[in-house]
Amino acid sequence: MPPVSADRRVFGPAGPPEGHAPAVQVRDLAVRLGTCWALNDLSLTVPAGQILGVIGPNGAGKSTLINVIGGQLRPARGRVVVHGRDITGARPWQAVAAGVARTFQVPRVFPDMSARDNVAVGVLHGRYRVSGRRAVAALADELLEEVGFTAAPGTPPDRLGLADARRLELARALALRPSLLLLDELMAGLRPSEAEQCLDVLRRLRDSGMTILCVEHVLKIILAVSDQVLTMEKGRKLLMGAPYDVVGHPRAVESCLRARYGRPQGG
Numbered sequence: 001m002p003p004v005s006a007d008r009r010v011f012g013p014a015g016p017p018e019g020h021a022p023a024v025q026v027r028d029l030a031v032r033l034g035t036c037w038a039l040n041d042l043s044l045t046v047p048a049g050q051i052l053g054v055i056g057p058n059g060a061g062k063s064t065l066i067n068v069i070g071g072q073l074r075p076a077r078g079r080v081v082v083h084g085r086d087i088t089g090a091r092p093w094q095a096v097a098a099g100v101a102r103t104f105q106v107p108r109v110f111p112d113m114s115a116r117d118n119v120a121v122g123v124l125h126g127r128y129r130v131s132g133r134r135a136v137a138a139l140a141d142e143l144l145e146e147v148g149f150t151a152a153p154g155t156p157p158d159r160l161g162l163a164d165a166r167r168l169e170l171a172r173a174l175a176l177r178p179s180l181l182l183l184d185e186l187m188a189g190l191r192p193s194e195a196e197q198c199l200d201v202l203r204r205l206r207d208s209g210m211t212i213l214c215v216e217h218v219l220k221i222i223l224a225v226s227d228q229v230l231t232m233e234k235g236r237k238l239l240m241g242a243p244y245d246v247v248g249h250p251r252a253v254e255s256c257l258r259a260r261y262g263r264p265q266g267g
């Protein structure tokens with residue numbers, strides 16, 4: 001992938017975050033899905049320009065957290081504040097206008113449109129101020145290039161390999177020009193070299209001032225890129241702090257073992 005020159009402002013938020021407010025503050029968040037509380041009294045603060053790695057066993061509530069911040073789910077209780085702006089209960093387009101973009105665990109592309117056009121839709125509905133068919137297409141191509149997309153931009157999504165499908169998902173999110181990017185297992189199933197390339201992209205995004213909330217199951221990936229780590233269990237925050245402090249903490253280790261092997265005898 002070619003290096004990003006300093007004067008190319010394809011990446012990065014639309015401008016400096018408003019004031020010194022944290023990128024995202026979540027307060028006492030509670031979400032009920034079916035018969036369970038998918039989130040329960042969850043509070044956290046992420047300063048602007050950081051990557052927060054989010055880990056936890058299946059069903060811990062990681063995707064639900066992304067769904068609430070991204071506007072796909074409304075919480076039963078609690079607040080979501082992005083760059084000092086209360087967006088609790090916002091619709092997805094309102095979250096986008098506030099600077100939030102996300103990827104989905106299962107990419108949600110328009111299947112009958114090329115990769116380029118999928119990204120162009122984001123450009124037209126996000127915070128880039130670009131108009132005109134050629135300019136929009138050129139920006140879409142540039143975003144695809146920046147995330148390391150290897151197929152031709154005119155390729156339809158069903159002809160893409162896994163790594164390019166994930167890159168397209170990331171480019172679609174970046175097309176909205178977010179200041180807060182939510183990634184739901186973007187790197188799941190990628191080869192180590194592909195994941196490493198993706199991590200390089202995330203580091204560049206952070207360097208441009210973007211804040212990233214990154215849900216992943218692979219600890220190596222989380223440790224390679226996170227400024228802080230949040231570990232969740234049963235919809236609650238178990239621990240949050242410096243990566244190695246969190247993953248080495250007895251409570252995190254116990255949670256991981258419990259998820260994998262069940263409750264220890266006598267425990």
Ligand SMILES: Nc1ncnc2c1ncn2[C@@H]1O[C@H](COP(=O)(O)OP(=O)(O)OP(=O)(O)O)[C@@H](O)[C@H]1O
Nearest residue numbers: 033034036038056057058059060061062063064065
């Ligand atoms: N549509 C739904 N209806 C009912 N319950 C749901 C729904 N979606 C999720 N849940 C439940 O909410 C809880 C949190 O799910 P969530 O998908 O947020 O967990 P997760 O940590 O992202 O898990 P994974 O790592 O498997 O993706 C789980 O108990 C799950 O079964």
